[in-house]
Amino acid sequence: MSKIIKIYEDNPNPKEINKVVEVLRKGGLVIYPTDTVYGLGCDITKTKALEKIAQLKGVKLEKANFSFICSDLSNLSDYVRQIDTSTYKILKRALPGPYTFILPGNNNLPKVFKKKKTVGIRIPDNNIAREIVSQLGNPIVSTSIYDEDSLIEYTTDPELIFEKWGNIVDLVIDGGYGDNVASTVIDVSEGYPEVIREGKGDIDFL
Template structure:
């Protein structure tokens, strides 16, 4: 993002009792197609509206995930109905997902036609999250559509990106707004891939517990 005529805002939010009115500038930025940083149950993340091709392109740049990359992009959804709308979910997958969510899991499914082409990986998959986090949930609800999301992962030279001040120093020229919910130590989600038959593959073991042979 160019810093020409660029402004940056930092919203301080109580993560336990977020005020919906304080999230209004973040929702407005997302509706303009901007990328923001916001808190989740697994750390801070970049986010943009699913309907924004400009936002998707910018988020890909920030994450270094090019089109047709093997890794799918992920969206935050409001409920399980949305997950079924954007991903092909077998009965087995639905039973497992219903038991696990909301929580620190990323569910990888074959994408439906409702998923923008710019979001899919080369295997035509999409990741979805339904977090157990009040700010994330409220943000998606007020936006009225899924939120494309990607964790802000620290590099070797930035070991403390759980600190909002460090995030601002690093990204203020590249994003529109940051929702500051205090220090959040990043703990990655558990990533589960479901194929169309319901078979499950653990792509990454994270903070979410998962039994490999769920019933």
């Protein structure tokens, strides 16, 4: 039976964070807040959970463009090839923040993503998301929660998210109202920044 738990972003309760981490370690799916829209995520090492998310999105796992949620830039070299100084400076300026950076993937990517040349990296400016990843010890693979309603692209109310997704996922985190604007996507995989989608993140710093 799915649960909804309240976690406060200002001061995430370690016990509650631990409950989320346990669900992820068992291969569960979790809906959690970010600094943009609510995300649906799982542990990057759990292939069955990854397959389930791909199925929910109606895409083949190998072709899915999921983001990797990291807690800080120190995890980057786990899945990303060496990047140059100017690219690193861009990441340093923007993160944590409402951006997804597309970077060149390396050979440590999980088997299911081996064919992908690039990966989308997110370090949200949200204590709940970053604490979960930090305690888990590896990234969460994530995708945004869309709404079928053509007028509201993203559901912002965690109670409504739970009503809709409660029988599909294992846990919904109520971290307060979410935003309804997705992250700005910037491709830096070729060594220079190219804006793929303008979202919540300002691009003036580029």
